[in-house]
Amino acid sequence: xxxxxxxxxxLRAFLVLEGARLHGVEAGAAIWPACGIEAMHAYSxxxxxxxxxxxxxxxxxxxxxxxxxxxxxxxxxxDALQALAFELVTHASTGSAAIRAELALSLARAAGGQGMVMxxxxxxxxxxxxxxxxxxxxxxxxxxxxxxxxxxxxxAGARMAGADPAPLIRYAAAMGQAFQIHDDVIDVTGDxxxxxxxxxxDxxxxxxTFVSLLGLEGARARAAELVDAACDALSVYxxxxxxxxxxxxxxxxxxx
Amino acid sequence: xxxxxxxxxxLRAFLVLEGARLHGVEAGAAIWPACGIEAMHAYSxxxxxxxxxxxxxxxxxxxxxxxxxxxxxxxxxxDALQALAFELVTHASTGSAAIRAELALSLARAAGGQGMVMxxxxxxxxxxxxxxxxxxxxxxxxxxxxxxxxxxxxxAGARMAGADPAPLIRYAAAMGQAFQIHDDVIDVTGDxxxxxxxxxxDxxxxxxTFVSLLGLEGARARAAELVDAACDALSVYxxxxxxxxxxxxxxxxxxx
Numbered sequence: 001x002x003x004x005x006x007x008x009x010x011l012r013a014f015l016v017l018e019g020a021r022l023h024g025v026e027a028g029a030a031i032w033p034a035c036g037i038e039a040m041h042a043y044s045x046x047x048x049x050x051x052x053x054x055x056x057x058x059x060x061x062x063x064x065x066x067x068x069x070x071x072x073x074x075x076x077x078x079d080a081l082q083a084l085a086f087e088l089v090t091h092a093s094t095g096s097a098a099i100r101a102e103l104a105l106s107l108a109r110a111a112g113g114q115g116m117v118m119x120x121x122x123x124x125x126x127x128x129x130x131x132x133x134x135x136x137x138x139x140x141x142x143x144x145x146x147x148x149x150x151x152x153x154x155x156a157g158a159r160m161a162g163a164d165p166a167p168l169i170r171y172a173a174a175m176g177q178a179f180q181i182h183d184d185v186i187d188v189t190g191d192x193x194x195x196x197x198x199x200x201x202d203x204x205x206x207x208x209t210f211v212s213l214l215g216l217e218g219a220r221a222r223a224a225e226l227v228d229a230a231c232d233a234l235s236v237y238x239x240x241x242x243x244x245x246x247x248x249x250x251x252x253x254x255x256x
Numbered sequence: 257x258x259x260x261x262x263x264x265x266x267l268r269a270f271l272v273l274e275g276a277r278l279h280g281v282e283a284g285a286a287i288w289p290a291c292g293i294e295a296m297h298a299y300s301x302x303x304x305x306x307x308x309x310x311x312x313x314x315x316x317x318x319x320x321x322x323x324x325x326x327x328x329x330x331x332x333x334x335d336a337l338q339a340l341a342f343e344l345v346t347h348a349s350t351g352s353a354a355i356r357a358e359l360a361l362s363l364a365r366a367a368g369g370q371g372m373v374m375x376x377x378x379x380x381x382x383x384x385x386x387x388x389x390x391x392x393x394x395x396x397x398x399x400x401x402x403x404x405x406x407x408x409x410x411x412a413g414a415r416m417a418g419a420d421p422a423p424l425i426r427y428a429a430a431m432g433q434a435f436q437i438h439d440d441v442i443d444v445t446g447d448x449x450x451x452x453x454x455x456x457x458d459x460x461x462x463x464x465t466f467v468s469l470l471g472l473e474g475a476r477a478r479a480a481e482l483v484d485a486a487c488d489a490l491s492v493y494x495x496x497x498x499x500x501x502x503x504x505x506x507x508x509x510x511x512x
Contacts, residue, residue, distance in 0.1 A: 001369060047335060052327035071308035075331065076377050079303060082335065083368030086342050090361040101356035105346040112339030113257060121332050 001077055001084070003068065004042045007060035009254075011179075011247075012037040012153040018244050019157030019168050022237055029095050033103055033156045036088035040111055041149060043081035046074050048120060058197050082111070099160050106159065110148040119144025132208030142180040143173070150176035154244075170233035171244065178226035179251040181219050184209040188216060190255060223252045257333055257340070259324065260298045263316035265510075267435075267503075268293040268409040274500050275413030275424050278493055285351050289359055289412045292344035296367055297405060299337035302330050304376060314453050338367070355416050362415065366404040375400025388464030398436040399429070406432035410500075426489035427500065434482035435507040437475050440465040444472060446511060479508045 013034035020030030049056040049064040050071060057067050066074035089107055090100045109115055122141040126133050133141065154172035155165035187202050188211050202209050210219045230248040234241035269290035276286035305312040305320040306327060313323050322330035345363055346356045365371060378397040382389050389397065410428035411421035443458050444467050458465045466475045486504040490497035 043335075047331055050328075050331060052331060072306075072380050073377075075303055075306060075308060076373050076380075079299075079334070079338065080369035080373040082338050083364045083371075083373065086360055087364035087368060090357050090364065092361075096353070097357040098353040101346050101353040101360070104342055104357070104360045105348075108339045108343035108346065112343060113336035115339075117332050117336040117339065121329075124328050124332075 001042075001081055003062065004046045004065055004077055004081060005038065007062065008038070008042075009256075010038060011251075012041050012149055014247065015150065015153035015172065015244075016156045018247070019154050020160060021157070022168075022240055022244075023157045023161035023163050025095075025157050025160045029093060029160065030157060032091045032094040033089050033160075036085045036107070037149060037153050037156075039081045039088060040085035040107065043078040043085065044111075044116060044120070044149075046078040046081065050074055053120070053124060054201075056197060060197070085111075095160055102159055103156060106155075107152055110152040115144055115148035117144075119146070119148070127205070127207065130206075132206070132212070134208075135210075135213050138208060138210065138213070139177065142177060146180050147173055147176040150179070167233050167236050171230045171248070174226045174230035174233065175248045175251055178223040178230065178248065181210040181223040181226070182252045182254070184211045185216065185219055185223070185252075186255065187211070220252075227252055257298075257337055259318065260302045260321055260333055260337060261294065263318065264294070264298070265512075266294060267507075268297050268405055270503065271406065271409035271428065271500075272412045274503070275410050276416060277413070278424075278496055278500075279413045279417035279419050281351075281413050281416045285349060285416065286413060288347045288350040289345050289416075292341045292363070293405060293409050293412075295337045295344060296341035296363065299334040299341065300367075300372060300376070300405075302334040302337065306330055309376070309380060310457075312453060316453070341367075351416055358415055359412060362411075363408055366408040371400055371404035373400075375402070375404070383461070383463065386462075388462070388468070390464075391466075391469050394464060394466065394469070395433065398433060402436050403429055403432040406435070423489050423492050427486045427504070430482045430486035430489065431504045431507055434479040434486065434504065437466040437479040437482070438508045438510070440467045441472065441475055441479070441508075442511065443467070476508075483508055 016034040016037060017027060017030050020027065045059055046065045048054050049059055050066055056064055058064065062068075064074070065077050085107065086104055089103045094100050094103065111117065119141050122137075123145060126137070126141070150172040151169045154168040158165035158168055184202065187200060187209065210222065214222055227248045231245040234244055272290040272293060273283060273286050276283065301315055302321045304310050305315055306322055312320055314320065318324075320330070321333050341363065342360055345359045350356050350359065367373065375397050378393075379401060382393070382397070406428040407425045410424040414421035414424055440458065443456060443465065466478065470478055483504045487501040490500055
């Protein structure tokens with residue numbers, strides 16, 4: 001579990017902490033759901049890397065759990081990390097019982113069979129069918145696979161403050177999509193050392209990606225539009241949202 | 257997910273409902289955590305049956321998920337069932353936010369890396385090491401693998417009523433251990449058709465079991481002692497606990 005949690009960008013945790021700061025929620029409370037969402041994300045990576053899924057040997061510049069240990073350990077590590085996510089989110093220090101119950105319920109929905117797991121299942125099904133997806137299908141798939149946890153992360157602080165999470169959810173939905181498009185761009189243009197994982201896999205597998213459907217420049221332009229939409233969604237927060245707006249710009253300029 | 261949830265004894269759900277009844281908690285509220293714990297249990301079976309774990313082809317008289325579909329589907333099905341467990345437990349109909357937050361936190365601890373997953377990891381590690389476990393080690397392993405969810409199930413109703421869950425936890429700990437000893441007895445004496453799963457696997461694998469350590473009669477006697485202890489733990493409830501006491505007796509008389 002420790003191996004799987006090390007490294008990474010901590011982007012989801014950062015979204016939780018920034019969303020909390022925007023609403024005056026103390027970092028000492030927000031750190032619990034911030035750690036929880038990183039445990040949830042780490043579990044999904046450990047299971048997605050399994051031989052029966054994406055079969056990846058490297059993650060965050062380290063051997064994947066099933067490579068360093070074995071498949072059994074990877075399955076159990078992911079299982080325990082998912083439980084840990086709920087343990088952290090419902091920790092007494094997160095806040096009132098109402099906050100903890102709402103965060104746990106919304107996290108379960110975001111992570112489960114109608115959220116992240118559905119996105120991964122659609123991804124695997126498309127790969128099996130060897131029928132490249134349409135732009136609409138890829139967008140729906142990524143909304144589950146990446147978007148659901150992004151939205152939960154950005155909205156957590158508003159939920160903790162009893163405020164309307166809608167602007168942050170709109171921000172995260174657009175930013176998450178831009179993030180994923182940029183992942184496809186990195187897969188084509190990046191190098192494995194910088195990315196900390198294999199690149200060029202999607203193109204080699206003949207998978208439809210945002211790049212294959214929109215072209216490299218088209219994909220970059222679409223990602224930039226989405227980042228603008230993400231930034232606009234936060235206008236209600238004024239200058240206080242500058243860090244989250246910069247985060248959205250980072251999402252399409254990063255190399256890993 | 258539907259395939260994995262069908263059949264089974266629903267013993268954990270029954271413990272939730274009976275524990276709730278003992279404390280005057282309405283069945284319409286208790287049904288949510290009762291369904292949640294069955295989703296959690298079903299996830300653990302789907303993952304435990306995987307080729308990299310126990311490699312079982314049959315469960316509850318049906319082909320296991322990875323046999324009927326494939327390993328990828330089994331991993332994702334289990335993942336989504338775990339999330340569903342937390343979704344059901346934190347459902348608004350379960351009760352107040354305080355109840356839902358406490359049930360979710362205690363469930364996360366029971367299911368995770370210090371509870372059920374730890375039990376399964378110890379079991380797999382023992383199998384790999386090919387060093388038969390001592391009675392103390394098997395007891396500790398089963399306390400995690402089976403006991404943690406049993407205890408959570410029995411205690412849920414008391415937690416929902418704000419009552420002391422200690423007697424029900426003592427009951428479930430003893431009953432869970434008796435249940436597991438009887439599983440080992442069935443593995444030696446049972447037939448696969450009645451059990452709905454393969455039998456004789458542990459003996460064939462040279463694994464230490466309660467039967468190999470205590471002998472068949474010794475194991476039966478130990479299970480009977482534990483059932484007596486389980487029944488005694490509920491004496492505080494008087495005649496109202498008769499159904500749970502009969503349930504403990506059922507745990508060591510069942511054929512599957």
